[in-house]
Amino acid sequence: MSLKRLSKLKIPGLKMPRVKMPQLKIGNSVARVPIVQGGMGVGISLAGLASAVANEGGIGVIAANAIGMLEPDYYTNGKEADKRALRKQIKKARSLSNGIIGVNIMVAVNDFHDLLQVAIEEKIDIVFLGAGLPLKGIPIAEIREAGVKVAPIVSSARAARLIFSYWQKNYFTVPDAVVVEGPKAGGHLGFKEIEIDDPGYALENLIPAVVAEVKTFEAQCNKTIPVIAAGGIFNGEDIFKFFELGASGVQMATRFVATHECDADKKFKKTYVNCKEEDIVIIKSPVGLPGRAIKNNFLNEVDAGSRKVFRCPWRCLESCNAKNAKYCISEALDNARKGKLANGFAFAGSNAYRVEKIVHVDTLVKQLKKEYFKMVEHGTVHLRTEFEEALKNFIALRDQYIETARKSVSSLKSELGEILEKGAVAFQEEYKNVMVKLDALKDEYANRLTRVNDLKEQLSRFLDTSMLKLPALAG
Numbered sequence: 001m002s003l004k005r006l007s008k009l010k011i012p013g014l015k016m017p018r019v020k021m022p023q024l025k026i027g028n029s030v031a032r033v034p035i036v037q038g039g040m041g042v043g044i045s046l047a048g049l050a051s052a053v054a055n056e057g058g059i060g061v062i063a064a065n066a067i068g069m070l071e072p073d074y075y076t077n078g079k080e081a082d083k084r085a086l087r088k089q090i091k092k093a094r095s096l097s098n099g100i101i102g103v104n105i106m107v108a109v110n111d112f113h114d115l116l117q118v119a120i121e122e123k124i125d126i127v128f129l130g131a132g133l134p135l136k137g138i139p140i141a142e143i144r145e146a147g148v149k150v151a152p153i154v155s156s157a158r159a160a161r162l163i164f165s166y167w168q169k170n171y172f173t174v175p176d177a178v179v180v181e182g183p184k185a186g187g188h189l190g191f192k193e194i195e196i197d198d199p200g201y202a203l204e205n206l207i208p209a210v211v212a213e214v215k216t217f218e219a220q221c222n223k224t225i226p227v228i229a230a231g232g233i234f235n236g237e238d239i240f241k242f243f244e245l246g247a248s249g250v251q252m253a254t255r256f257v258a259t260h261e262c263d264a265d266k267k268f269k270k271t272y273v274n275c276k277e278e279d280i281v282i283i284k285s286p287v288g289l290p291g292r293a294i295k296n297n298f299l300n301e302v303d304a305g306s307r308k309v310f311r312c313p314w315r316c317l318e319s320c321n322a323k324n325a326k327y328c329i330s331e332a333l334d335n336a337r338k339g340k341l342a343n344g345f346a347f348a349g350s351n352a353y354r355v356e357k358i359v360h361v362d363t364l365v366k367q368l369k370k371e372y373f374k375m376v377e378h379g380t381v382h383l384r385t386e387f388e389e390a391l392k393n394f395i396a397l398r399d400q401y402i403e404t405a406r407k408s409v410s411s412l413k414s415e416l417g418e419i420l421e422k423g424a425v426a427f428q429e430e431y432k433n434v435m436v437k438l439d440a441l442k443d444e445y446a447n448r449l450t451r452v453n454d455l456k457e458q459l460s461r462f463l464d465t466s467m468l469k470l471p472a473l474a475g
């Protein structure tokens, strides 16, 4: 750029952008609010909560785990009750919302494939598959035919790689999104007890690792695979933080329990509002996994060795040690859902003690958006200050450059003049010498040519007499 143009360069001012939450795109499903309401069994997230979240632009999720407990024949006809109840809840959610509805299914339950089949038949928008790796027996052709998206729930980059590689090799496709659930989540956790408080397993570390892992598959399969962060995300500030770390969406459960639309009894929701930080504990669930719950008398009694009376109708979970279990997890959670907390307990995320009151879903979503916008604004103000500082520095540098260039050009000019003058004199001298030399050479050449031509003539005359011809000589 020329000095003149540079000195006239105008730096444009910055306008504050209109802030919007980024959409969450999973294949052709586009959620205008990038929040997935985490599936919550037993019966905590059904059609009521799922449809309310979907109506706000998020993804509402029905938890399929032991959903048959809503039916009168669960204890005699467990599998059928599960299927029937799930179908009913999907249909109900569809009647209440045109938004995106998902189903959460635990891979470890014995009727996983039956529940998945119902979700496919009902053409659910998306299935979230957790508590185990969804590898074998996935009816991929039917899933694609029905337009159902699949999002496995993982707790490590390794698990994501395992699932994605297996799918790629065996199904020639990969899942459409992935939920990364960190150790601050509620319910059963995909971590060993010693890992739960280890910062190495924090969601803040898991997200970038899974994003990097999934990138390889995105490139190979030429598709975008959003990574959804879950576990301990409480407000808009947290949402902003995980977006900065590479997530494209968040999954939140604890916050949605304390809503009027949540399908659990009010007494269940009140346990969230009333609990303190020290009430939130890690329990060893009868299914062999650690889980996070709100401590109560039921859990204290179990801790003290008490064995609750329960019926196990059909061994719903393969990993459950039903014979020696002190209680049935599904029954305890179902009791809690119904508000019978003397015979059960509430699963909850690590931030449940921060919940202050029960609100409507739309109020909660509005609040989360507001907090998110505040963070964006804060970030924009910060960036703006940084930009203005850099701009000031740039202008100072530009002036310094112009000044230096001006000075240099005038001093260079005089220096160049001197060089040119010296050069011209020297060149003229040399030129003259060369010309003299050339003139001398020219004279000598002419003399020699004359001499050659003389000689040629003499020779021709001589040869004429001897009958030989000589070639012409160039002049």
Ligand SMILES: Cc1cc2nc3c(=O)[nH]c(=O)nc-3n(C[C@H](O)[C@H](O)[C@H](O)COP(=O)(O)O)c2cc1C
Binding pocket: 037, 038, 039, 040, 041, 042, 044, 063, 065, 104, 106, 130, 131, 153, 181, 184, 185, 186, 187, 188, 230, 231, 232, 233, 251, 252, 253, 254, 255, 346, 347, 348, 349, 350, 351
């Ligand atoms: C009451 C409750 C029940 C849950 N049940 C399930 C479940 O059935 N299946 C599942 O995959 N995750 C379950 N979760 C985990 C949530 O879906 C979600 O990923 C997690 O709780 C997110 O963390 P947050 O609660 O801190 O927002 C449950 C969580 C809670 C609080």
